[in-house]
Amino acid sequence: DIVMTQSPDSLAVSLGERATINCKSSQSVLYSSTNKNYLAWYQQKPGQPPKLLIYWASTRESGVPDRLSGSGSGTDFTLTISSLQAEDVAVYYCQQYYSTPYSFGQGTKLEIK
Amino acid sequence: QVQLQESGPGLVKPSEPLSLICTVSGDSIGSYYWSWIRQPPGKGLEWIGYISNSEITSYNPSLKSRVTISADTSKNQFSLKVTSVTAADTAVYYCARDKIGSIPFFDYWGQGTLVTVSS
Numbered sequence: 001d002i003v004m005t006q007s008p009d010s011l012a013v014s015l016g017e018r019a020t021i022n023c024k025s026s027q028s029v030l031y032s033s034t035n036k037n038y039l040a041w042y043q044q045k046p047g048q049p050p051k052l053l054i055y056w057a058s059t060r061e062s063g064v065p066d067r068l069s070g071s072g073s074g075t076d077f078t079l080t081i082s083s084l085q086a087e088d089v090a091v092y093y094c095q096q097y098y099s100t101p102y103s104f105g106q107g108t109k110l111e112i113k
Numbered sequence: 114q115v116q117l118q119e120s121g122p123g124l125v126k127p128s129e130p131l132s133l134i135c136t137v138s139g140d141s142i143g144s145y146y147w148s149w150i151r152q153p154p155g156k157g158l159e160w161i162g163y164i165s166n167s168e169i170t171s172y173n174p175s176l177k178s179r180v181t182i183s184a185d186t187s188k189n190q191f192s193l194k195v196t197s198v199t200a201a202d203t204a205v206y207y208c209a210r211d212k213i214g215s216i217p218f219f220d221y222w223g224q225g226t227l228v229t230v231s232s
Binding site for chain 1: 157158159160171173174175207209212216217218219220222223224225
C-alpha cells in the first residue's frame with residue numbers, strides 16, 4: 001500500500017503571504033506510460049465535504065483560483081497558495097490514485113497568523 | 114449540476130450491518146465510477162471502494178471482507194453495506210463521483226452522513 005505523508009500537520013500564515021504544504025508518497029506515483037503523476041489535492045472546510053483543487057499533481061480544477069497551484073513529481077509534491085486569503089482557511093489533503101487502495105495524507109490544517 | 118445525497122440510519126448497533134444509499138441527480142450512474150469514502154470524527158479520509166459503470170467493484174482490503182457496493186440504475190442510486198460493524202466504523206460517510214472513469218479522484222461529493230456505532 002502507498003502511504004501518503006503530509007507536512008506540516010498545521011500551518012499558520014499571515015494574510016497575503018505564501019503557504020506551502022508538502023506531500024510525500026512512500027513510492028512513486030508517476031505512471032511511466034502516461035508520464036502523469038497520479039496525485040490530487042483537496043480542500044475541506046468545517047462541516048463540508050472535501051473539494052477537489054488539483055489533479056495530475058498540477059492541473060487546476062475548474063473554478064479554483066490561480067493563487068493555488070500544485071507541483072512535484074515522483075514521490076514529492078507541493079501545494080502552494082501564493083497569497084493567502086481568509087477563505088483559504090481549511091484542512092488540505094493529498095491523495096494518490098496510482099494504485100489501490102487509493103489513499104489520502106493525514107491532512108494539513110491551514111490557519112491565519 | 115451533479116448532486117449526490119447520502120441517506121441511511123445515523124445509529125447502528127455493534128455487530129449489525131450498516132447500509133447507506135447515495136442518490137445521484139444531474140448525471141447517470143451508468144456514465145461514471147462512483148466511490149464511498151469515510152472520515153472518522155476529527156480524522157482523515159479513507160477510501161472504501163468504488164463501483165464502475167459496468168458494476169465492477171473494487172474495495173479497500175482493510176474493509177474488503179465486510180463491504181459490498183451495489184447499484185440500482187433504475188433509481189440512479191448506489192449503495193454501501195458494511196457488515197459486523199464496531200465503534201471503529203463510526204464516521205461521516207461520503208459518496209463521490211470519480212472524475213475520470215477508472216482513475217479515482219473525486220470531483221463531486223455528497224454532504225456526508227454521520228453514522229455512529231453504539232449500543
